[in-house]
Amino acid sequence: MTQVLRILIIDDNPGDRALVMRELRREFPQLQAQEIREAAGFASAIAAGEFDLVITDYQLGWSTGLEVLHTIKQQYPNCPVIMFTNTGSEEIAVEAMKSGLDDYVLKSPNRYIRIPSAVRVALERIQIKQRATLLEIRLQGLLNQLKLGIFRTHLDGNFIECNPAFLELLGLDSLSQASAMNLLNIPEYYSVLQQLPPPQHQEQEIQLQRANGSLIWVELSIALNTVEGQQVLDGLIEDITFRKQAEIEIQQLNLTLEERVRERTAELEVANRDLTQTNQLLAVANQDLEAFTYSISHDLREPLRAIQAFGSILLENQDRQSDLENQQNYLQRIIASTQ
Structure with missing residues (x-):
C-alpha cells in the first residue's frame, strides 16, 4: 500500500x-x-x-x-x-x-x-x-429519479419495504399505511403467480386508486422470490397515466373518424341513389321529348306539303288572268295551312 x-x-x-x-x-x-x-x-x-x-x-x-x-x-x-x-x-x-x-x-x-x-x-x-x-x-x-416504485411484501399483503417513489406514486405516507389500505390487493396477485410455472413473473397495465381516491394507470411487474427461506412478492410500478390517456384519446379519435367515414359513405350512397333516379327521369324525359318531336314533325309535314303544292301552282299560273278565282282559293288554303 x-x-x-x-x-x-x-x-x-x-x-x-x-x-x-x-x-x-x-x-x-x-x-x-x-x-x-x-x-x-x-x-x-x-x-x-x-x-x-x-x-x-x-x-x-x-x-x-x-x-x-x-x-x-x-x-x-x-x-x-x-x-x-x-x-x-x-x-x-x-x-x-x-x-x-x-x-x-x-x-x-x-x-x-x-x-x-x-x-x-x-x-x-x-x-x-x-x-x-x-x-x-x-x-x-436513479430509481427515485425515474419515478419507479419498488416494493417487497409478505404473501398476506403486509409490506416489508419500499422506496419513497412507491409511496409518492400511491399518495401514501408510510409503509404501515400501505399495508393497511391494501391498494394493490397483494393476496390476489399471489394466488395468480402461484399457478404460473417458474419463473413466476407477470407484467400488466392496471388502473389503481390512490390514497386520496384519484385514479392512475401503472405498469405493474411482480414476481415471487425466496429470501432467507421465506417466499415474498417483489414488485415494481411505473406511472403510465399520461401515455394511457394519450392512447385512449387516439382510440376515441379513431372511433370518431370511423363514424365520420360511415356517415360520409351513407351520404354518398344516398347521393348516388338520387343521381341514379335523376338519370332515369332524364332518360324518360328524353324519350318523351323524342316522341313529342316526332309528333310535331309529323303534324307539320302535311300543311307544309300543302303550302308547297299551292305555292307551286300559283307560281305556274301567275300569268293567267282567267284563273283569278282559283288563285284566290289557293292563297286562302296557304293561309289556312300556315295557321
Missing part, C-alpha cells in the same frame, strides 16, 4: 505492541501506529478520531477488549477492529464477533504473522462495503 495506514494499538504489554508493529511495517511501509496504554490515551484518541483500524488486547489493566470494541463501534461503526489476545475464550470471541469484531487472533509466536493479513482483509472488507453502499445510494437515486 502506498497510502498512510493509521492504526491504534491498544495493549498493556510493550513487547506485544512492538511485535505487532514490526509485523505490520513489513506489509504496510507507510504505517502510523498510535500506542494506547491507559484510559486517558484511549479517550483522547477516540475524541480525535484519527485512525483507520484498531488492534486491541482483551485483558487490559483499565478495561477489556469488549468495552473497547463497543466504544469504537458506537462512535465509528465502519472502523475495523481486530482482537489480538491470549486471555480470551471461545465465548468471548463469539460475543465479540456478534458485536461487530472483524477478526480474532490468538497471541502465540506463530500467530503474529497473521496480523498483517487480518488487517488487509478487514480493510478490503470495509472498502467493499463502502463501494456497495455508494452503489446502493446511486442506484436508489
